[in-house]
Amino acid sequence: xPSDTDEAAKLETGGPIDLSALVALIGYQLRRAQLAVxxxxxxxxxxxxxxxxxxxxxxxxxxxxxxxxxxxxQSLAIKRSxxxxxxxEFERRKLVVRRQVAADRRANALYLTKAGQSVIEQFHAIxxxxxARISALIGSPKEQKLFLEQLSRLSALRETLED
Amino acid sequence: xPSDTDEAAKLETGGPIDLSALVALIGYQLRRAQLAVxxxxxxxxxxxxxxxxxxxxxxxxxxxxxxxxxxxxQSLAIKRSxxxxxxxEFERRKLVVRRQVAADRRANALYLTKAGQSVIEQFHAIxxxxxARISALIGSPKEQKLFLEQLSRLSALRETLED
DNA sequence: TATTGTTATACTCTATAACTATA
DNA sequence: TATAGTTATAGAGTATAACAATA
Numbered sequence: 001x002p003s004d005t006d007e008a009a010k011l012e013t014g015g016p017i018d019l020s021a022l023v024a025l026i027g028y029q030l031r032r033a034q035l036a037v038x039x040x041x042x043x044x045x046x047x048x049x050x051x052x053x054x055x056x057x058x059x060x061x062x063x064x065x066x067x068x069x070x071x072x073x074q075s076l077a078i079k080r081s082x083x084x085x086x087x088x089e090f091e092r093r094k095l096v097v098r099r100q101v102a103a104d105r106r107a108n109a110l111y112l113t114k115a116g117q118s119v120i121e122q123f124h125a126i127x128x129x130x131x132a133r134i135s136a137l138i139g140s141p142k143e144q145k146l147f148l149e150q151l152s153r154l155s156a157l158r159e160t161l162e163d
Numbered sequence: 164x165p166s167d168t169d170e171a172a173k174l175e176t177g178g179p180i181d182l183s184a185l186v187a188l189i190g191y192q193l194r195r196a197q198l199a200v201x202x203x204x205x206x207x208x209x210x211x212x213x214x215x216x217x218x219x220x221x222x223x224x225x226x227x228x229x230x231x232x233x234x235x236x237q238s239l240a241i242k243r244s245x246x247x248x249x250x251x252e253f254e255r256r257k258l259v260v261r262r263q264v265a266a267d268r269r270a271n272a273l274y275l276t277k278a279g280q281s282v283i284e285q286f287h288a289i290x291x292x293x294x295a296r297i298s299a300l301i302g303s304p305k306e307q308k309l310f311l312e313q314l315s316r317l318s319a320l321r322e323t324l325e326d
Numbered sequence: 327t328a329t330t331g332t333t334a335t336a337c338t339c340t341a342t343a344a345c346t347a348t349a
Numbered sequence: 350t351a352t353a354g355t356t357a358t359a360g361a362g363t364a365t366a367a368c369a370a371t372a
Binding site: 009010011012016017018019020021022023024025026027028029030031032033034035036037038039040041052056059060063064065066067068071072074075076077099100101102103104107109111127130131134135137138139143144146147148150151152153154155156157158 | 172173174175179180181182183184185186187188189190191192193194195196197198199200201202203204215219222223226227228229230231234235237238239240262263264265266267270272274290293294297298300301302306307309310311313314315316317318319320321
């Protein structure tokens with residue numbers, strides 16, 4: 001045990017760093033796993049320059065066409081203010097259109113463009129290959145189902161405490 | 164299906180947004196779960212102003228006293244350049260000391276101070292309560308063990324591809 | 327009064343390049 | 350030549366406050 005003085009120390013180079021106290025922690029492993037999975041996702045979409053959050057936004061618009069920015073953003077836990085630039089880029093890339101709403105002139109209704117509908121089909125195929133790769137690491141379909149349920153239970157920790 | 168023209172749209176407000184296409188994806192659920200668990204961790208450590216990554220660094224130093232900045236940073240997948248300010252703050256808070264190494268004057272050996280060793284005991288207790296809360300959501304000890312193994316397998320996806 | 331979209335801003339995390347002093 | 354620590358910088362991601370238009 002070193003004192004807090006300023007004597008020179010010896011370098012402990014006895015092999016690799018022991019992280020056994022951390023690898024037993026769910027939060028630590030959860031973070032590492034999430035980074036690895038996102039890494040694989042990003043690599044899978046490198047040709048299309050699509051990140052996981054962008055895939056989520058496009059999918060949400062595709063499945064809920066005509067919903068407002070606020071509604072889509074909230075469902076994905078993205079702040080309305082941070083959602084603006086995301087949609088700006090999709091409009092620039094001609095994948096999404098904002099349309100005025102007659103009944104509520106504050107709102108923008110979001111839709112995929114024809115081009116957006118076309119590319120999202122490709123995206124789903126890429127995502128399916130990625131998902132198959134990930135799922136195989138979890139185990140059998142039964143184990144995959146339990147794994148997703150366990151993750152859902154952890155997510156619910158937050159939902160019950162949100163504002 | 165809307166055209167890409169600029170006619171006014173109707174707002175689809177038929178209930179909540181359908182995210183069923185996303186909640187079935189491991190990456191999506193992994194991200195949400197990780198955010199929820201980190202949220203609980205941060206709330207648990209609010210009185211001590213310690214984030215998950217900081218807890219990881221202090222634990223790694225505690226278990227590997229005298230290791231260099233480079234060694235600890237690499238083990239935690241933190242860039243050496245980003246590690247500097249982390250350690251700066253710990254030194255400012257008198258939890259960690261950098262000590263010169265006689266045998267290699269480029270390196271800094273890292274140690275917890277007496278104060279650091281004292282507070283990390285408290286931190287471990289807080290972390291244990293947090294971990295118990297999280298573990299209970301996963302299931303039985305046997306299920307917890309499998310869950311951690313599954314996360315490890317996903318993490319390994321990245322390690323095998325790292326530079 | 328409250329909500330929608332927006333802008334501005336700030337803080338964290340992460341990534342890269344380049345410097346210095348040492349090896 | 351290569352490595353350790355450092356600085357500077359830039360890009361994401363995320364958070365809050367405030368504003369105009371509209372409800």
